[in-house]
Amino acid sequence: MTFQLEPYQVFIILSTAIGAIVGMIKIMGNQINKNIQQNFESTNQKIEEVSRQAVKGQEEVRELERKFLEFKADMPFRYIARDDYIRGQTVIEAKLDAVAEKLEKVQIKQGIKP
Structure with missing residues (x-):
């Protein structure tokens, strides 16, 4: 085909x-x-x-x-910085010591035994 x-x-x-x-x-x-x-x-x-x-x-x-x-x-x-706190505490303690010392002097002058 x-x-x-x-x-x-x-x-x-x-x-x-x-x-x-x-x-x-x-x-x-x-x-x-x-x-x-x-x-x-x-x-x-x-x-x-x-x-x-x-x-x-x-x-x-x-x-x-x-x-x-x-x-x-x-x-x-x-x-508050630690150093600032310590410095502030030192100043406060120094002032307290000065007041205590003055009290002792006053007591000594008045004849009172501390």
Whole structure:
């Protein structure tokens, strides 16, 4: 069994096959392009989210710095350094010793035994 095709029939079959192949390539190209666009969109969304988080992080760091500076400025008014406390106690004790010494002198002058 042999097929005999006229040249126009061969041309129609070849053009149909080529058209089908080109159509399939276009469909695949559109699907690939759509997939790439979706990937770009999700990547852009992630980049925007990271950018928002970075801005929020910077704001939080600035807030912490501000609070720390306020703490440093307020600290001398709320807390006493150990050396300052010891110096204050030494002055108070010296004054008490001086008062006790004066009392002893007064008692000695009046003849009262301490």
